[in-house]
Amino acid sequence: MPDVAKPKLTLTRLLEMKAAGEPIVMVTAYDFPGARAAERAGVDAILVGDSAAQVVLGYESTAQISVDELLTLARAARRGAPATFLVCDLPFGSTEVSDAQAIETAVRFVREAGADAVKLEGGGPERLERIRAIVAAGVPVVGHLGLTPQTATMLGGYRAQGRTVESARRLVAETMAVQDAGVCALVIEAVPTDVVAKILPRVAVPVIGIGAGPADGQVLVLHDLIGITEGRTPVFVKRFAELGTAMADAIADYSDEVRGGRFPADEHQYRSAPEAVAAARAAIEEGGGVR
């Protein structure tokens, strides 16, 4: 398993990987151990996604997480993965008001969490203005099209996109538009593979897919791939482990051992010098333990 010694991804390298057909591996992480595991596994990039709202904080929607909440998680992820390209989602409401607000938020993720890039959902006219503003301020922006969870209500819920003529046309137009606006990479979420395949050769920047077929790279939510997510997960999720079950089993075993008097065992207990034990007994006999 690779550990350190892997050079951090650069924007130039990102383009080279696309040109060479080398798949870009991205995974989400939201804390120190998760990011450390991702860095040790040698992923190309980590995304501190606002999916943390649901998989870490238990909110109903990704739109509910605040900048301060995501920043705390991003800082922990950065401490766990100091040498990996780190992308942070810009939470809903933290870029909508003005270009100035969007720049301030993006700069906070860079300065306070050490983000290498930020990710912004959508490709409408106002989104393009924000992308240009943030890039002009010197912060690389990753675009995000297709299913954009922050505004999923407008899309009719968490549903795949690009499945109708109108939706496929819009996706192509928005892809070209965010590229023109200056994104360094693009996440496309929940779009039929054949529609994405038509777009791939037309974009210069790497397309990182999630539920979008074999694109220039893939991103997956960590909790989904390690099998911690409860209930139904999207069709594009593959569970590479069942850590949710492993976690529940471990806690159940611990409970059983406490209740059965098997934990703590000898090796989990401190032993003191015999003189200290004798001194404690003497002190108690002298009434030292009673006040």
Ligand SMILES: Nc1nc(=O)c2c([nH]1)NC[C@@H]1CN(c3ccc(C(=O)N[C@@H](CCC(=O)O)C(=O)O)cc3)CN21
């Ligand atoms: N744990 C987790 N993993 C994710 O990948 C993820 C989240 N949460 N939360 C935010 C979004 C929502 N995601 C989703 C959710 C469902 C579909 C999906 O395939 N929906 C069905 C329709 C379901 C319905 O109509 O209720 C579809 O066929 O489009 C896609 C992406 C992806 N994102």
Ligand SMILES: CC(C)C(=O)C(=O)O
């Ligand atoms: C699923 C990815 C693309 C994301 O935006 C997130 O995890 O928040």
Ligand SMILES: [Mg+2]
């Ligand atoms: Mg997100």
